[in-house]
Amino acid sequence: MQYFPIFLDTTNLSCLVVGAGEVAARKVELLLKSKANITVVAPWACDTVQGLASENKITFHEKSYQESDLDNIQMVFVATNNSETNIQVHAHATAKKILVNVVDNTPLCQFITPSIVDRSPITIAISSGGVAPVLLRYLRQKLETVIPHKVSLLGQFSEKFRELVKQKLGTVTQRRYFWEDVLDGDIAENIYQGKVEQAEQKFLEKLENPDAELTQGEVYLVGAGPGDPELLTFKALRLMQKADVVVYDRLVSPEILEMVRRDAEKIYVGKAKSDHAVPQEQINDLLARKALEGNRVVRLKGGDPFIFGRGGEEIETLIDQGVNFQVVPAITAASGAASYCGIPLTHRDHSKSVVFATGHLKDNSINLNWQGLAQQDQTIVFYMGLTGLPIICEKLVEHGLSSDTPAAMVQSATTPRQKVVTGTLSNIQKIAEEAGIRPPTLIIVGSVVSLHKKLNWYDEAK
Structure with a gap:
């Protein structure tokens, strides 16, 4: 280990920065997160350094470096574009037993600054000894994703x-x-x-009473998003990995289910057309019962819990039974599907508003405000509308939309199994049948669908 990692107490630390360009400014901004007294010496300064000096956050001497600038200094950063000056400052600081760092010149560094994950008072520092800065940035990004901001x-x-x-x-x-x-x-x-x-x-x-067991757990209503596990929020992933019980539905992709804690009890409560594996009331009671037994319960729901996810009904039961809970929002299926098939839900030239509606059939009909839906310059997204597609197309045309209005169907959005077909209200049903479109599928209706071929980045990225 060439570099010994330490954390310095900066309470009374006097630090000198030689140079005042953008590279030096980044070091100054890093030092400002500490309690060090910062002095900058340079014949000129970039806007960032000048701004910090004008706010009295640092002391700036607009002049060339002199050895006397090291008086009463304990640490030095050298960040000029003059190699002779850099070598000179290093020599002076070394002779005076002052810690010195010459930026981007590892042989002239008595210490190096690590990559930092700052959650003060929790601070994580990692270093490659200056040999692999790109790898270091990659590792820091990984740490940022698993360490809660709070x-x-x-x-x-x-x-x-x-x-x-x-x-x-x-x-x-x-x-x-x-x-x-x-x-x-x-x-x-x-x-x-x-x-x-x-x-x-x-x-x-x-x-x-440190040996006492807590008798009540908690429920986390976690949105799993549209399917791509990389679209999960940091908080969703953290709670999924600490759950004792995971209650999940049909729309949760296998890739996301793989990310829950390995030894967690997994309970499937999915619903399909005319096949409700577990009635909603039983799901509500199951969540409360498992939490009251002392478990941390994740209710993992495709999309967002509060957009056609019945999350409101579930937390009503939890409130009635005195169970603590959290709700973790997610990218809803409409947003994910539209983004991954190059259909912006709003667009200045095509759509001034967007509305989400359920296409779920009840008694072979769909009871919606068709007059309000069938508006020009509006995008409509139907959830659970595959079976009701003929009725949806018929009613929209009946209430004023042209039969030539573009329409799209997106199956298994954001996953490698994604399939997109486009057409119009007059022919989308036939096109979907010929393509073998199956649930889970979203329907998007509106002029924005015409942008699909031009903006379809995800298919091209496969």
Whole structure:
């Protein structure tokens, strides 16, 4: 290990930056996240450095570097485009036993700045020793996706109660087990949600009786999005990977289901045409029962829980039974499908509004405000409309839309199984039948469909 990783206390640290171009400005902005006193020396400065100086965030001396600038300095960054100046500052700083970093010149660096994931007071620093900066950026991106942004609140909470836990629990092992339970349970989730008082109450109760088991779990209504696992939110993925029970429906893609915790109990409650595997009322009760048994339950729903996902009905039951819950929104199927087949739902030249409607048949009819739907300059997206397609086309034409109005059907949107067919209200049913379109499918109606061939980026990317 050539570079020994340390964290410096910057409370009274005086830092000099030699140079004031954009490269130097990036170092200054990084230093400003600390408590260091920052002085910049250069004969000129870029707009960023000048702005920081005018706001009194740094001290800027508009002059050439002199050795005396190192007086009372503990750390130096050198970022000029003059190699002679860089070498000179390095030599002076080294002679004075001052830590020095010459940007982009590793042999002249006594220390290097790592790639940082900042969730203060939690700070993660990673380094490649200057040999693989692109790989370093890649690893940092990975860390950013798995570390909750609000983990800083958890760090502050831990700091607040650290001494109290040490007083109450006498051994390191006891404290470790206690903190592991706290950080992986409902107390941490309360903190992430900003329910600090509730978290503190649970924490103190647990500290008084650390061996007691919590008797109630929680339900997370998680939107799985349109199908592509890369479209999941960070929060959705985090909750999926800590769930004890996962209740999922037919629209959740296999790729997304693979991302839940391996040992979680998985319960399928999917619904298909005329085949409701589990009635909605039973699903509602199942979620509440599993949570009341002490489980963390993820209700994984295709698309967004509050857009034709019946999430509202499920949380009504949870409220009635006193079960805690969270709702994690997602990219709805309409947005995902439209984006992945090159059909913008709104467009200045084609559509001034968009409306979502259900195409679900009831008693062989679809009870919708057809007059309101059949408007020019409007995009209509029908969910669950494959069976009712003949009625949808008939009613839209009957209420004023031209039979030549463009229409599209998108099957298994955003996944490798995506299939798109386009036509008009007069022939889309025949085209869909010939193409073998099957659920899950969305129907998009409106002038924007005419842009599909020109903007169809996803098929070209396959």
